[in-house]
Amino acid sequence: xxxxxPYNAIITERIDLNEDLAVMRVRPDSEQTPPxxxxxxxxxxxxxxxxxxxxxxxxxxxxxxxxxxxxxxSIASPPGQHDYLEFYLVRIRGGSLTTLLWTMKPGxxxxxxxxxxxxxxxxxxxxxxxxxxxxxxxxxxxFRSMYLAYRRTQRWKHFILLEGCRHVRDLGYRADxxxxxxxxxxxxxxxxxxxxxxxxxRGRVTExxxxxxxxxxxxxxxxxxxxxVFLCGNPDMVDDCEQLLLPQGFITRDRQHPDGxxxxxxxx
Numbered sequence: 001x002x003x004x005x006p007y008n009a010i011i012t013e014r015i016d017l018n019e020d021l022a023v024m025r026v027r028p029d030s031e032q033t034p035p036x037x038x039x040x041x042x043x044x045x046x047x048x049x050x051x052x053x054x055x056x057x058x059x060x061x062x063x064x065x066x067x068x069x070x071x072x073x074s075i076a077s078p079p080g081q082h083d084y085l086e087f088y089l090v091r092i093r094g095g096s097l098t099t100l101l102w103t104m105k106p107g108x109x110x111x112x113x114x115x116x117x118x119x120x121x122x123x124x125x126x127x128x129x130x131x132x133x134x135x136x137x138x139x140x141x142x143f144r145s146m147y148l149a150y151r152r153t154q155r156w157k158h159f160i161l162l163e164g165c166r167h168v169r170d171l172g173y174r175a176d177x178x179x180x181x182x183x184x185x186x187x188x189x190x191x192x193x194x195x196x197x198x199x200x201x202r203g204r205v206t207e208x209x210x211x212x213x214x215x216x217x218x219x220x221x222x223x224x225x226x227x228x229v230f231l232c233g234n235p236d237m238v239d240d241c242e243q244l245l246l247p248q249g250f251i252t253r254d255r256q257h258p259d260g261x262x263x264x265x266x267x268x
Contacts, residue, residue: 006047006066007109012084014106017172020091021138023076024101025084028112033082036075038145039230040118042085045070045111046100068111069097074232075116076141078149085112088141088172120265122146122155124258125228130158130220132229134205134241137165139233144173151184157226160188160218164205164237166195188218206240211248224249224261231264238264 008029015023026044028034036042045068077086091098104110120142125131133143140163147159165171177189190208192201201217208214214222229245231238242252245262253260 005109006045006068007111008114009110009112011104011106011108011110014104018169020093021170021172022089022091022102023172024087024089024104025077026087026110026112027084028114033079033085034114034116036079036116037118037121037123038078038149039074039121039142040116041072041074041120042116043070043072043113044087044097044101045113046097048096049100069100070111070113071097074118074120074138074141074145076144078145080149088138088144090138118265120230120232120263122150125156127155128157129261130160130223130227131156132222132227133159133161134209134229134231134233134237135161135163136205136233136237137170139231140173142232143230144176147180147187151180151187156186158186158188158220160220161190162205162208163189163191164233165191165193168193168196168198168200188220190217204237206237206244209241209244222248224251228261228263231262235266238266 009026010029011024012027013025017023048067048069073087073089075085076088077084089098089101091102135143143161147161150156161177163171171191174191181187181189190201192203192205192208194202194204208217209222211222229250231241242262242264246252250262251257251260252262
């Protein structure tokens with residue numbers, strides 16, 4: 001890498017799950033992934049092709065470098081995976097960064113922030129609680145990182161993962177979590193689909209947070225004294241779940257309520 005090269009990481013593997021959903025594994029030039037807590041985010045970036053500076057132009061000498069398109073993404077791999085960081089990505093039609101990412105292949109380079117940030121983690125959650133993880137789309141990524149990091153450490157009493165998508169093809173990690181659940185009695189994985197018929201459950205993932213439905217589907221009580229709920233995905237889903245859970249006795253964790261048992265971060 002030259003001193004003018006803004007890129008500091010390389011795509012080592014790309015797995016296309018469908019035309020709009022992919023797993024990308026990225027390795028920093030340091031060859032050792034930085035430490036992080038499951039649930040945190042890191043930024044990826046590419047040079048904006050519409051804002052590049054001609055090196056022969058008078059502006060080139062005054063430029064601080066090419067303009068970068070950057071977005072924050074949850075890490076889907078656990079901290080123990082030192083060879084790469086895994087990202088679970090959906091292509092946004094017309095999106096400035098994912099449109100570029102979808103043209104890339106293993107061996108291509110990009111920028112990755114050195115700092116990994118975020119408070120959407122298990123910090124402060126007691127080990128004897130039932131964790132209820134509610135995800136839509138690629139919001140599953142932080143929950144995968146959490147589960148793989150702690151699945152053999154007695155970090156929870158039960159880990160209940162509720163995933164909602166429009167189409168079956170968008171359940172990118174479904175086979176993995178069904179396998180994990182068959183091997184781990186603490187894990188319950190429930191998926192639901194809204195826009196096509198299939199042998200599994202249909203409906204919005206928010207419907208599973210009705211206490212009676214939750215008990216029926218998971219075999220556990222949605223009890224605020226025993227559960228911590230984490231929400232990640234579409235902002236409308238997060239808002240709807242919050243409105244459903246607050247009357248049930250859950251408390252949103254924030255600065256005023258650091259011991260709250262309802263966790264979420266809004267990324268867009």
